Amino acid sequence: MSQSPPSSSPSSPPTPTPTPSPPVVIRPCAACKILRRRCAEKCVLAPYFPPSEPVKFTIAHRVFGANNIIKFLQELPESQRADAVSSMLYEASARIRDPVYGCAGAICHLQKQVNELQAQLAKAQAELVDMQRQQANHVVLISSTIT
Amino acid sequence: MSQSPPSSSPSSPPTPTPTPSPPVVIRPCAACKILRRRCAEKCVLAPYFPPSEPVKFTIAHRVFGANNIIKFLQELPESQRADAVSSMLYEASARIRDPVYGCAGAICHLQKQVNELQAQLAKAQAELVDMQRQQANHVVLISSTIT
Structure with missing residues (x-):
């Protein structure tokens, strides 16, 4: 027997409307995967930390911290964010290679x-x-x- | 009437021994003051962020985050920590001056x-x-x- 669609008759209890959750991308970016958080469609980190390159985020995160990276990117226009990520990665790699002088x-x-x-x-x-x-x-x- | 010292007779409940708290310096370092935390005598940040120079810590904290600064310093021998703080300050100032390229x-x-x-x-x-x-x-x- 096929299942009938939910009835809206006055006798049945009101069906709660599900709260729309933010759209979720199918594969989380490397940053969200490492931070174990939901990767929203408009994730500020996703364009620069693709799931295929987790090391990039690990390096930047270890030196600047995720919150600072997000803050820096949010303060910049989108056209400058890729350059900012590249320079942060460069600096973070230098700091890991040379923890005293970077x-x-x-x-x-x-x-x-x-x-x-x-x-x-x-x-x-x-x-x-x-x-x-x-x-x-x-x-x-x-x-x-x-x- | 003067208060009598705690009795150890079996009739009275056992007096809990107060846990000794870590020694506290009189004036907290700039880092602990900004982070609103207790500045212990062996505070890893205190030698490099004196209370007279709060801006130094604000700059480094804004770019690297307090936890990363503490982690970096703890991973280095004491003889190299002053140089590490100087280079972190230099880098943080450059990042604040030029948020894209630092x-x-x-x-x-x-x-x-x-x-x-x-x-x-x-x-x-x-x-x-x-x-x-x-x-x-x-x-x-x-x-x-x-x-």
Whole structure:
């Protein structure tokens, strides 16, 4: 026997209307899966932490914490969020690799390299000016010897 | 009438021994004050976030979160913790100043500067080699003209 649809006759008790739950995506993003929470359709983390790359979220979460990542992303326009996630991942990886200096260590190293290169360039340019002066003297000397 | 010390006679109920609470420093560190928690004598944050500098902790907390800062410090020997706090503060300030790129933006900029300086240096060094060759030719020419 087929089941009859729910009756709305006055004799039967009123059927409670089910509260509509927020739409749920079929596969949760890596962030929601790791945080063990429902991944809503408009999850702010989902576009940047796909289920196929759980390590990305683990790294960022370990350094910045999920709440901070969500807060940072919510404060930015959508067009800048992918870049913000990339830079956070870069920084978090550096902090895990070097827990004392992190990205600041890389900046310090690069700044030192810039200073050294600027000094080498200044020296090479001074040598060039000096040689140009010597060359001009030689040309004068050759001209005077020939004439 | 003075209060008598607790009796240990079998007729009176056993007096519970008060649990000794951890020693408390008189002025809480900036971190514990902001987190509204008791600042224990061995507080891992206290040496790096003195009460006189609350902004330091606010900046680091906003980017990394208090729990992550505590975790990072606990995983390091005490001799490296001051450097770790300095680098975290540097990174957090960069992230607040530039919420999209943070420290990674500075690294990208410095790396570009290094590349440009290396190219300029290579060009200057090539010009120097060329001028040295020309100068050698001039010397030969002057010698042959004189003799």
